[in-house]
Every structure is written in C-alpha cells, then in structure tokens.
Amino acid sequence: MVMDKCETEFSFGGGLVGILGGTFDPVHQGHLAVAARVKDYFSLDSVIFVPAWMPPHKQEAPVSSFAHRLAMLKLAVAACPGFKVSSLEAERSGPSYTIDTLVELKNRLADQARIYFIIGIDAFVEIPSWKQYQRLPDLANFVVIEREGLKLGDDPGSVVANFSGYSFDRESKAWVALDRKGRIYPLAMEPVNVSSTMVRQRIGEGKSIFGLVPGDIEDYIARHGLYGGFASLIS
Ligand code: ATP
Numbered sequence: 001m002v003m004d005k006c007e008t009e010f011s012f013g014g015g016l017v018g019i020l021g022g023t024f025d026p027v028h029q030g031h032l033a034v035a036a037r038v039k040d041y042f043s044l045d046s047v048i049f050v051p052a053w054m055p056p057h058k059q060e061a062p063v064s065s066f067a068h069r070l071a072m073l074k075l076a077v078a079a080c081p082g083f084k085v086s087s088l089e090a091e092r093s094g095p096s097y098t099i100d101t102l103v104e105l106k107n108r109l110a111d112q113a114r115i116y117f118i119i120g121i122d123a124f125v126e127i128p129s130w131k132q133y134q135r136l137p138d139l140a141n142f143v144v145i146e147r148e149g150l151k152l153g154d155d156p157g158s159v160v161a162n163f164s165g166y167s168f169d170r171e172s173k174a175w176v177a178l179d180r181k182g183r184i185y186p187l188a189m190e191p192v193n194v195s196s197t198m199v200r201q202r203i204g205e206g207k208s209i210f211g212l213v214p215g216d217i218e219d220y221i222a223r224h225g226l227y228g229g230f231a232s233l234i235s
Helices: 029-041 066-078 098-108 133-139 196-204 215-224
Strands: 016-022 046-051 083-085 114-120 141-145 167-169 174-176 184-187
Touching: 016 029, 016 098, 029 046, 029 083, 029 114, 029 141, 029 184, 046 066, 066 083, 066 215, 098 114, 098 133, 133 141
Parallel strands: 016 046, 016 114, 046 083, 114 141, 141 184
Antiparallel strands: 167 174, 174 184
16 A cells, blocks of 8 residues: 555654655645755755644644645655655644754754755745744755745845854855854745645635646545545545
8 A cells, every 4th residue: 555655654864864844735746846856956865744733834724634634745755765754743742843843853863964954935034933943054954945036045135144144155055154054055946836725725616636736645635525625425
C-alpha cells in the first residue's frame, strides 16, 4: 500500500536537509514544485514536509484534521525520492511555532546536518510576527522563494533588515552575518499559480481541481468529501 512507503518516523540522519513547513490543507503542485526546486538548487539529500499541528496564523479559520492533511502529504511524497513527511509537530500541544520545531529538528538530526528552511516570500515578510523570530536564523539557513512583484533583493531596506547583522554577499548570493550560523538565500523559481485556498474554493464551487494537486490527492479529497465536495460513492 502506498502509505507504507512513507514512514513519518524515519531516521532523520544528516546531510543537507530541506524543511518545508505549512498547513498543507491540502498539499498541492506548488508545494511539490518548490520542494523540488530547492532540492535541486542546493543538491539536498532530502526535503522533509512538516505539517503544522495547529497553524499559529490560521487559528480563526477552520483547518482540516491533522490526520487528513498528513495522509494527503504521505500520498504526495510517495512518488518523489528524497521527499519525506514528519508528524513531529503533532507531538506538541498548542500552536505549532517554527522556533520549537527547529529546536526539535536540531535534536533529532545528526550534528553535522545542515538545515535549509524553505519559505515563500509572502510568509517570510510576516516573520517579525513569529515567536522568537530573531533566533530562527541561528538554527537554520533560510531559503526564501521569491515571486513576481515581491523580491527579497539585496537592498538594505529588505525585510532581512529585521535580523541584525546581515548584509548581502554577492559571491554566495545570500544574506550572511558573521555572528549568525544561518544564511538567508533568496531564490527565484517558475511561478506555479496554485494555493490551498484556490483548491478549497474551486471544490466548494464544484469546479475541477485537475492538475492543481496530484491525482492521488484528488482521489483522496473526493473519497472523503473534503472542502465541501461530495464523498465519492465508490469509496
Ligand atoms: P493557503 O492558501 O491555505 O494559505 P498555501 O497554498 O499558501 O495555503 P501553505 O501550506 O500555507 O500553503 O504553505 C506552505 C509553504 O509553501 C509556505 O512557505 C508558502 O509560502 C509555500 N507555498 C505555497 N504555495 C506555493 C506556491 N504556489 N509556490 C511557491 N511557494 C508556495
């Protein structure tokens, strides 16, 4: 069975490890494309998808159960070598803060592992509202995925100015700080115009989501009648 191929309790190991956190309600082609882009660009050994147990910034809006979001992620990564899913945020109660997740990941990964925390620029510009955000670059490198019209750039007025001590290093094409461990890498990619909101909305309006999510996820959503769709009679 596909689900068995992707354990959430794998050996974390070491090497170069990408982390993609999110709500994944549901996981879609944009998430997979971004993970693939970063994995290729930095020659990462793996990318671990970390679904939020309780997304701190989405507490007013209802979110699908963790079990559904996790099950869809497992299906999505089963076909992608090097992609993994961790349910570690479900082991804590209360809001899933990135700082706590990174501290936990550092405990579980081998000492020599290097973490690349992947984040869309829309989320990155909100980072000053995150718990203990100043500590985040001490725990991981950040890869900020730019989009048309919103770039991290290399100017001193960039949102990176929220972190003390950083300046842009043209050689490594990253923001670096002498006294901080993590670098902040702006990274461009071909836009994939899909969001979980768009997927949920289209289902609610009875429209097709073909191509927006992998086929297995489309089937899963239909079978379970998620997002206001009707559960399939053949399930
Ligand atoms: P929602 O529409 O519910 O807000 P979302 O599609 O933005 O959800 P999340 O699970 O909240 O998905 O996002 C997880 C991470 O993936 C975030 O860092 C987000 O910026 C990034 N991301 C989401 N969609 C895309 C996309 N199409 N291209 C690049 N990055 C994306």
